[in-house]
Structure formats: structure tokens, C-alpha cells
Amino acid sequence: MVSRSHCPFCGGQIFKQLSTIQVEAFHYDVVICKNCQGCFRLQKWDSDFLIHYYNNLSRLHRGKKDDQRENLFEDRVKEHAYPRYYFLKNFFKLRSEQDLICELGSYDGANLLPWKNAGFDVLGFECDETVKEFSNRMGIAATSQKLIEYNFSKKKPSLFILSHVLEHLEDVDTYLTYILKNMGPQGWIFIEVPGVRLQGFSNLTNYFDVEHIFHFELKSLINLLKKNGFSVTYGDEYIRCIAHPTLECEKRVQRGLLGKALSVLAIPNMPLENYLTVNGVMKLPILFLHKLQTLLVRYYYGWLVFCGKRSVKA
Numbered sequence: 001m002v003s004r005s006h007c008p009f010c011g012g013q014i015f016k017q018l019s020t021i022q023v024e025a026f027h028y029d030v031v032i033c034k035n036c037q038g039c040f041r042l043q044k045w046d047s048d049f050l051i052h053y054y055n056n057l058s059r060l061h062r063g064k065k066d067d068q069r070e071n072l073f074e075d076r077v078k079e080h081a082y083p084r085y086y087f088l089k090n091f092f093k094l095r096s097e098q099d100l101i102c103e104l105g106s107y108d109g110a111n112l113l114p115w116k117n118a119g120f121d122v123l124g125f126e127c128d129e130t131v132k133e134f135s136n137r138m139g140i141a142a143t144s145q146k147l148i149e150y151n152f153s154k155k156k157p158s159l160f161i162l163s164h165v166l167e168h169l170e171d172v173d174t175y176l177t178y179i180l181k182n183m184g185p186q187g188w189i190f191i192e193v194p195g196v197r198l199q200g201f202s203n204l205t206n207y208f209d210v211e212h213i214f215h216f217e218l219k220s221l222i223n224l225l226k227k228n229g230f231s232v233t234y235g236d237e238y239i240r241c242i243a244h245p246t247l248e249c250e251k252r253v254q255r256g257l258l259g260k261a262l263s264v265l266a267i268p269n270m271p272l273e274n275y276l277t278v279n280g281v282m283k284l285p286i287l288f289l290h291k292l293q294t295l296l297v298r299y300y301y302g303w304l305v306f307c308g309k310r311s312v313k314a
């Protein structure tokens, strides 16, 4: 395990320590870059440990038990996959029977099930063999081949889902570049990561997870996407973010009702370092805004699911 000398966001070299994570005998530092306010884990895992960790240890660390896999799959489909499916359909139209939907870190395949049921081709990339086999048994195609070695010459994906995966990746630029190159100009990317402004505020000790290299705020995620050739159509601090290749951006930017509402409820735009250490008078209004934003996202999702179900019945 080595410590980074450069910020993975901007290459800066001056950091301030924010927190520490203790896991068994290991000790990790979470720091913030003085130059770009990017927040990240200082220590880097080497590639052998990384593979060993995600194949054998991650499920244990997350308390996911093998004998409860089918129940967990059903819960994930109902609570996350369908709401997300209706949410995304609100922003763009894809063609079932033609388009390919891919997910990086697809786990048991739950996120891809609504797309498969709607007639899309789906393919998950999952390095954990046990859950990958489960996904295939459930009829959701998954491969343990590395995404950045996969050949998309037969069909280019129209949508890439990266749900709670980007914050785990050591080489985010390599992955985003490969996705951009292989998705074609009409493609979309959906990213969900635990936003440090909304989910970490006043709860940093619980928020910092040993598996997470990056602790994104919307601004740092947008900068990363821009740097890699994407334009953002929608983003909130939760964080949910929809982006597409920059070439076509003029025609495709659309914020939607939720985007407009959330920007009205914008969380104070102070530098991340000050924000995370804010106290006293400032803390209550921020907590209030968080509550509003969380409620809005939750009920807006619920409303979309309701409308989606109604249109299916009709």
C-alpha cells in the first residue's frame, strides 16, 4: 500500500487531512486537495490486492450474505432498479429491441432487469464470479471480462450505468475514456455516487468508506466528466448525474423539472473544506435544505414510478 503524492483530480501536491479510517490492522487517511478541493483516500491499493479484495472480501465487508441473495435481488429491483429506470426514461428515449444497455459493476444484475424486461439487450460487467453467475442464472447477461478489454464492434451501448462504482475505481480516466470511445455520439451515461456534500455532511465518520477512493461533490464529478469529454444534462448533490458525449451537447441539454427545482434548493456554494467543517449557526439551514432536497428527490422518484406504471397499464 503506497500513499499518493498527487491529487487524482488535478495533480496538486498539497493536501489537508479530513479524517481517518481504521479497518482491522490498516489505517487510511481521507484528505482534501488545497488546489481543487477534491476529496480522496490517500492510500492506494496495488492491483493484486484490489482483485483479491473485490473477489473475496467486499461482500463480507458490506455484510451481504450468500444465502440471502435472492431476497436482496428482489429488494434491489423494487426499491432501486425500477425507480431509476422510470427516472432515466424521463430524460431520453431509447429503442427497445435495438439498443444495448451496459452496467459497470453490475453485481447481481438487478439494475438491468427493468431494461431487459422492456426488450433491451443488456450486458453487465462484474468481476465477482459468484454474483456474476447469479446474474446469468436470473437471465441477465453478465461477463467477468474487463470492460476496458471488451470489444463492442457488434453493437455500441446506448446507455452505460455506473451505480456506486466510480468512487471505487483507481483509474477513472481510463474507464471514462473507454466508455466515451465505445458508446457512440448518441449514447448516455448515468452515474450515481454517494455525494459528500449531501450524504457526508455532519456525518463524515460514517460516510467515509474504506472502499471509496473518491468522495465526490457534484462540482468535482462534473469537472471529471468534462475532462473526459462528457457534458452533463442533469446532476444533483445526492449524487445522480446524467451525461452524454460533448459533441452533441447543444442539441441535447435538458434539465427537466427536478433539475430546476433542485437548483432552487442549491446547497450553499462554499468550498468543500469549509462546508464539511461548518458549525453553529450555518449548520441548521444546511440540514434543512438537505431534508428538502432528499424529500423532493424521493417523492419525485415515487411520482415517476406511479406515472410509469399508469402508462404501462394504459
Ligand SMILES: [Zn+2]
Pocket: 007, 008, 009, 010, 011, 012, 033, 034, 035, 036, 037, 038
Ligand atoms: Zn486537486
